[in-house]
Amino acid sequence: MNESGRELLAVHVAGALHAVESRLDSALEPLGLSLAKLGVLAKLDAAGEPLPMRALAERCACVRSNITQLVDRLEAEGLVNRIDDPQDRRSIRAALTPAGRARHAAGLRSLERAEAQLLARLPAKQRDQLLSLLDALREAAS
Numbered sequence: 001m002n003e004s005g006r007e008l009l010a011v012h013v014a015g016a017l018h019a020v021e022s023r024l025d026s027a028l029e030p031l032g033l034s035l036a037k038l039g040v041l042a043k044l045d046a047a048g049e050p051l052p053m054r055a056l057a058e059r060c061a062c063v064r065s066n067i068t069q070l071v072d073r074l075e076a077e078g079l080v081n082r083i084d085d086p087q088d089r090r091s092i093r094a095a096l097t098p099a100g101r102a103r104h105a106a107g108l109r110s111l112e113r114a115e116a117q118l119l120a121r122l123p124a125k126q127r128d129q130l131l132s133l134l135d136a137l138r139e140a141a142s
Contacts, residue, residue, distance in 0.1 A: 008032065013137075026115035031076060033107045040070050041079065041096065041104035050083055050093035078094055 008054070025034055033041075044051060051059070057067040069096050074080040079100030084098045085091035119127050 023118060024111060024114055027105055027110045031103060031106055032096075032104065036066075036070055037074060037079075038104065038107045038111070040067070040074060040094075041100055041107065044080065044094060044096040045101060045104050047135060050095035051090050052085055052093050054091075056094050074100065 021035065027099045028038060037137055039060055040056065042092050043056060047059075052106050053067055053071065054064060056071075060067060071080055071082065075082060077099075079097055081095045081097055082092050122130065
């Protein structure tokens with residue numbers, strides 16, 4: 001708590017984010033996914049082609065060692081393949097497999113259901129306000 005006896009905004013935001021993240025991860029768990037894994041699949045799907053590992057790390061906004069570990073797990077599950085980069089023989093690309101594409105789609109559907117359940121607990125006016133406030137907070141933080 002701060003001097004006025006109120007919790008800091010950071011504590012409220014971090015607590016809310018943690019609760020939402022836990023709920024969304026729980027929704028993905030039956031599919032063998034996490035938000036991090038789904039994020040990698042989403043970036044590969046959006047690219048429409050295999051991506052160099054460094055580009056994938058940049059698009060996911062994380063360090064290359066984390067991407068390497070995530071791709072290791074996804075590859076072990078048959079969702080991603082590593083392939084040689086035809087333009088740079090020192091580089092490896094990550095490619096989405098058909099199973100990865102299907103799991104990505106299933107993950108999105110699961111997240112949509114979980115999100116709808118979360119937001120259904122709020123009246124429509126509060127949902128609209130929440131989205132507006134989150135946009136404003138993101139813009140202020142940029």
